[in-house]
Amino acid sequence: MSSNIYYPKKLKTILLVYVLFYLGMIVLIPFFALLNNSFQLDWHEFLGIIFHKRCLAAYKTSFLCSLFAALLNSFFGFIIAYSLVKFEFFGKRFFDSIIDFPFALPTAVAGLTYVDLYSQNGLFGRLLGLPLAYTKEGIVLVLSFVSLPFAVRTIQPVLQEMDPELEQAAISLGANPFQVLSYVIIPYLLPAWITAFTLSFARSLAEYGSVVFISGNLPYKTEIAPLIIAIKLEQFDKLGASAIGVFLLFISFVLLFILNYLEKWSNYNYEK
Numbered sequence: 001m002s003s004n005i006y007y008p009k010k011l012k013t014i015l016l017v018y019v020l021f022y023l024g025m026i027v028l029i030p031f032f033a034l035l036n037n038s039f040q041l042d043w044h045e046f047l048g049i050i051f052h053k054r055c056l057a058a059y060k061t062s063f064l065c066s067l068f069a070a071l072l073n074s075f076f077g078f079i080i081a082y083s084l085v086k087f088e089f090f091g092k093r094f095f096d097s098i099i100d101f102p103f104a105l106p107t108a109v110a111g112l113t114y115v116d117l118y119s120q121n122g123l124f125g126r127l128l129g130l131p132l133a134y135t136k137e138g139i140v141l142v143l144s145f146v147s148l149p150f151a152v153r154t155i156q157p158v159l160q161e162m163d164p165e166l167e168q169a170a171i172s173l174g175a176n177p178f179q180v181l182s183y184v185i186i187p188y189l190l191p192a193w194i195t196a197f198t199l200s201f202a203r204s205l206a207e208y209g210s211v212v213f214i215s216g217n218l219p220y221k222t223e224i225a226p227l228i229i230a231i232k233l234e235q236f237d238k239l240g241a242s243a244i245g246v247f248l249l250f251i252s253f254v255l256l257f258i259l260n261y262l263e264k265w266s267n268y269n270y271e272k
Helices: 009-039 043-050 053-086 092-098 107-118 123-127 136-161 164-172 177-206 225-234 238-271
Strands: none
Touching (some): 009 238, 053 092, 053 177, 053 225, 107 136, 225 238
């Protein structure tokens, strides 16, 4: 809905200048600086860096683990959001508040905590037989932790705005809970669900601080792409790090473009 409030032209101009200046300083200038560094390499050098066997293995680990983490958060994030919106229970405010805990906790602390819990001698590793430290499963677990709030906080407000009469009308017409979920709730939530998956995936793909502890950083096994960039920077190979960064940005943009297209498509189909 468009606003009918009149804003002075000078105010709009000033605000637009501030927006462009802030976005330029924070986003555009660093982005073009990264591109400029990678352009100092010729085409063969650039391809040789980004398609090195070790880099390809790291890409695979990063993207697959981020994908699984986003899928887990899309599923469990919906269950958590639905429970917080639809049900009243003791401690609801507490559980609602701890959803944002990963935002406040330093990711390195999260990584160290999960290593301690899921190592061979850790609480879960020893008692429950889940030694997930230094494995890809452990990476997925940590990525699910750091990106869970993006899924829950994206789905939750959409559920809150959903008219309960939609579910009541379906039930009154004889629909069972599974049919209500399949034909009423999921179509209504699908755009937000895709957004939740996108944000969770993007956050997981960019994560470094927690993963570097629990992964064990084993080349060709549990090494992630951001770690390759960090290693190259430690070796003063700024051009190599920039090349890998540009490649990851390109792949991320392609995936986000596809997911945004799916979100708009689902919005269009629901409105029809």
